[in-house]
Amino acid sequence: MTPEFHLTLPVERRRAAALPPLPDFVTDLRPSDAAGPYERLARVGRAAELAGLDGVLAPFDPAGQDPLVVAGGLLRGSRHTRVTAEFHPGIATPVYAAKLSASLQRFSGDRFDWRLTVDLDPQTARAQGDFLEGAERYARAEEFLTVAKGVWSQEDYDFQGSFYEVLGGGLLFPLSGRAFPRVQLSGLSAEALALSARHGDVHVFGLDDDLDSGIAALRELSLETGREPVYGLRLPVLAREDDIEARRDALRLWIRRGGAREAFPEPDPCTALWPGFGTVGLTGSHEDGPAAGFHEPGLVGSYGRVADAVRGHLDRGVSVFFLEVEPHLEETYRLGEHLLPLLAKEKHHAG
Amino acid sequence: MPVDFYWRMAMEGDQPSLRRKGAASRGGFAKDATGGLAPGTREGGPDGYSHLDYLAEVARATETSGFVGALLPSFPHTDDPWAAAAALAGETSVYRFMVAFQPGFLHPVQAARMTASLQVATGGRVVYNIISGGGGPQQLWWGDKVDHDDRYTRTSEFLDVLKGVWYADRPYDHEGRFYRVEGGGLPPSLSGQPFPEIFFSGSSKAAIVAAGRHADHYLSWLEPLPSLAAKFDQVREHCAGIGRVPRFAVRLDVLARETEQEAWEEIRRGWARPGPAATPAFVGLGDSVGWRRGQDLAGEGNEDDGHRALEVSPNVWGGFHVLRAGPAFGLVGDYRQVAARLDELIGLGVEAFVLGGVPHLEEAYHVGERVLPLLRGGAAGRGGGS
Numbered sequence A: 001m002t003p004e005f006h007l008t009l010p011v012e013r014r015r016a017a018a019l020p021p022l023p024d025f026v027t028d029l030r031p032s033d034a035a036g037p038y039e040r041l042a043r044v045g046r047a048a049e050l051a052g053l054d055g056v057l058a059p060f061d062p063a064g065q066d067p068l069v070v071a072g073g074l075l076r077g078s079r080h081t082r083v084t085a086e087f088h089p090g091i092a093t094p095v096y097a098a099k100l101s102a103s104l105q106r107f108s109g110d111r112f113d114w115r116l117t118v119d120l121d122p123q124t125a126r127a128q129g130d131f132l133e134g135a136e137r138y139a140r141a142e143e144f145l146t147v148a149k150g151v152w153s154q155e156d157y158d159f160q161g162s163f164y165e166v167l168g169g170g171l172l173f174p175l176s177g178r179a180f181p182r183v184q185l186s187g188l189s190a191e192a193l194a195l196s197a198r199h200g201d202v203h204v205f206g207l208d209d210d211l212d213s214g215i216a217a218l219r220e221l222s223l224e225t226g227r228e229p230v231y232g233l234r235l236p237v238l239a240r241e242d243d244i245e246a247r248r249d250a251l252r253l254w255i256r257r258g259g260a261r262e263a264f265p266e267p268d269p270c271t272a273l274w275p276g277f278g279t280v281g282l283t284g285s286h287e288d289g290p291a292a293g294f295h296e297p298g299l300v301g302s303y304g305r306v307a308d309a310v311r312g313h314l315d316r317g318v319s320v321f322f323l324e325v326e327p328h329l330e331e332t333y334r335l336g337e338h339l340l341p342l343l344a345k346e347k348h349h350a351g
Numbered sequence B: 001m002p003v004d005f006y007w008r009m010a011m012e013g014d015q016p017s018l019r020r021k022g023a024a025s026r027g028g029f030a031k032d033a034t035g036g037l038a039p040g041t042r043e044g045g046p047d048g049y050s051h052l053d054y055l056a057e058v059a060r061a062t063e064t065s066g067f068v069g070a071l072l073p074s075f076p077h078t079d080d081p082w083a084a085a086a087a088l089a090g091e092t093s094v095y096r097f098m099v100a101f102q103p104g105f106l107h108p109v110q111a112a113r114m115t116a117s118l119q120v121a122t123g124g125r126v127v128y129n130i131i132s133g134g135g136g137p138q139q140l141w142w143g144d145k146v147d148h149d150d151r152y153t154r155t156s157e158f159l160d161v162l163k164g165v166w167y168a169d170r171p172y173d174h175e176g177r178f179y180r181v182e183g184g185g186l187p188p189s190l191s192g193q194p195f196p197e198i199f200f201s202g203s204s205k206a207a208i209v210a211a212g213r214h215a216d217h218y219l220s221w222l223e224p225l226p227s228l229a230a231k232f233d234q235v236r237e238h239c240a241g242i243g244r245v246p247r248f249a250v251r252l253d254v255l256a257r258e259t260e261q262e263a264w265e266e267i268r269r270g271w272a273r274p275g276p277a278a279t280p281a282f283v284g285l286g287d288s289v290g291w292r293r294g295q296d297l298a299g300e301g302n303e304d305d306g307h308r309a310l311e312v313s314p315n316v317w318g319g320f321h322v323l324r325a326g327p328a329f330g331l332v333g334d335y336r337q338v339a340a341r342l343d344e345l346i347g348l349g350v351e352a353f354v355l356g357g358v359p360h361l362e363e364a365y366h367v368g369e370r371v372l373p374l375l376r377g378g379a380a381g382r383g384g385g386s
C-alpha cells in the first residue's frame, strides 16, 4: 500500500484575525481587510499542495465553516491534492449529495472525497435537525451510500427503502461516469465496521483505538463482502530536527493551551507518543474555545523518530494518515520538507 | 426604484450559438467532443480545463458588463449551483450568485450553514431562487415524491426553519410537518451575515400563497405581456389580502442585433437546422403550472409553421425552447426594440430581470454593452415606445 498523507484543515471559528498595529514610523501598506476564513483556508490548502501532501480534509464542526463550501473553494485552488469534506447523512438527500459531488468531480478531475460521520453526539445531531439515534443511523447511512452510488453508476435507477425512494433515477451525461468520491468511515462498533466493509474505501482509526483488532475484524467482514477498505489513522504530529527541540515546542504548545508546566507529560522516548495534544482545557490563546480536531495522543519527536513511528503503522496495515498540526501553514511546509522525504522510499516503492 | 439586471450561468453547458440547437459543446455537455471546449483537446488529449473554467469566464464577463450577478439554475441534467458558487466564490468581487434550489433536497439547517458559509466566502453575495419543482418523473428522479401543493407547504416550512436558524439569538426549536430541530442556530463564525434576497418561482395558486409569505421578488418566466400583466395582478391581489407589496422579476432570453433582420436571421438558421428540439422532454412533463402556461401560450413549436408564427407580439418570441434548453419566451429584435420591450416590462412593475443569451459569454458583453445603455425606464415603457 502506498502511504498517503492528508492534512486536516483548521476549523475556522474566527471571522478575521486582528493584526497587531505597526509602529508609526513603519510604512504600512497592509490591506485594510485582514484575511478572512476562506483566504486563511486557501493559504493552508496551497501549503498542502506545494508541500506535496496527498490531500486535505475539511472537518465538520458545528462551530466552523461548512465543509462542502470549503471543499469547493479548495478544489478550485489546487491541481493535485484530493479534498475531503466531512458531513453527516442528514444534510441532504443522497441524490442531491451525489449530484453536487458529481459537479465537484467534473470541476476538479475527480479529486473530491467524502468522510461520512454517522455517530454525531445526539445533541449536536438534533441541533442539525437530525433525531435518529443508535443503529438506525447506520441503517440510514447504509441507504444513503447505496442510493448515492446507485444514482451515480446506474441508469433508470429505482430504490425503495425506509429512508429514501427514487424512481427512474441516475445521473445523466456528462455528470455520470466520474469517479465516486472515496468514502471514509470510522467507528469500532459492529454496525460501524459492517458499514465500512460494505461501503468504506478508507476506515479511519484514532491512535487510541485498538488498531490490530479493528483491522482484523474488518478483514474478516470483508471476506463476506468481497471488498476491503484501506486503513487510515488520525495523527497529530509535532516533528523537529531533534527530540529536544520537539519536546521544547510541545511544551510551548501545552502552555499556550493553558496546561500547567508541572503537569507536562513527557513524550515517550521510544515510540514518540505524546498524550498532550488535546488534553488541556484548550482555552489559553484560543479565544473562541478549543481547536477542534486536535485529538489527544500524537507523535512528538525528531523527524527520524516520527518517520519510524509512521513506518510502524504502515507495517500494521495503515496506509492513509490524516495529519493534524498547528500552526497549519508552517507545520505543513515542515512536514513536506523534512518528514515526507524520509518516507520517500515507502511512498515510491510500495507494493 | 433601481432595477437589477441579472444574467445566467449556463449550468446546462453552452452552445456556440442558437444556430447549433442542442449542441452544448461548451462545458463538456455534447456527447461528440469534437470542437468542444472546457474541456477541449490539445495534442489529442483533454486540455485539463473544465466547465468551471468557462463558467468563471462568463462570471467575469457578467460582472464587468452591467449585470449585478447571475442565476445558477438546477436541473437533473445541469451542474450543481452550490458546487459552482463555492468554487467560484473567490473569483469575482461584486457578482451575486443567485443559487436555484429545491427546498426538499437539502435540510434547512444545512442550507443555512452552507449559505452562511458562502456569505462569509463571498462577502454577502448570495441570492436565492427558491424553486419548488416541476413534479412528474423529474421529481421522482430527484427522489422526491411529495406532490405539487405539498411541495409548496414544505417550501414554506423550509424557509421558516432556515430563517429561524439564521436569526436565532437563543437555541432554536422547531417541530413541524416536514422538519424538526432542537437547539439549532448558527455559530459566531457564521452568524450575523445578511440573509439572501429571495426570488421565488411558481405560477400556481399554491406558489403564489407561499411566495406571498417569503418572496422578496416574485420571479416569472416571460409570457406574452397581457398574460404576464394578468399574472402580476393576481399576485398583487393575493398580497394585498395579506398586507404585503410584491416585487416582480422576469426571466427571459434576449437576442438583440444591430438590425432586426440580423436578429431574426439568427433564429431562422437555428430553426431551419434539422434535429429535435433542444429542451429535454424530461423538463416539460411534470405538474408545473408555469411551464404549461408557457407551452400553451407558445403553441407547440413546429418547424413547418415557420419561426415567425411564434412571435406573439412585436419582438416577443415563444420558440426559444426549441433552440436551447429552457423556457419558451424571449425578445428578438434590434438593440432599440429589445430595450423598448424591457422598458415596457419595467412599466408593468418589473424591478429585476434575469436575462440570458446564447452563448452566455459573448452575449453577456453584447447585451450589457449594447442594450442596457439604451434603457429609458418604466415611464417610457408605459408610453409604449417603439
Ligand SMILES: Cc1cc2nc3c(=O)[nH]c(=O)nc-3n(C[C@H](O)[C@H](O)[C@H](O)COP(=O)(O)O)c2cc1C
Binding pocket: B072, B073, B074, B075, B100, B131, B132, B133, B134, B135, B201, B202, B203, B204, B205, B206, B207, B219, B220, B221, B251, B287, B288, B289, B290, B291
Ligand atoms: C424563473 C424560473 C426559474 C426556474 N428555475 C428552475 C430550476 O432551476 N430548476 C427547476 O427544477 N425548476 C425551475 N423552475 C421551475 C419551478 O421549480 C417550478 O416547477 C415552476 O415554477 C412551476 O411551479 P408552478 O406549478 O407553481 O407554476 C423555475 C421556474 C421559474 C419561473
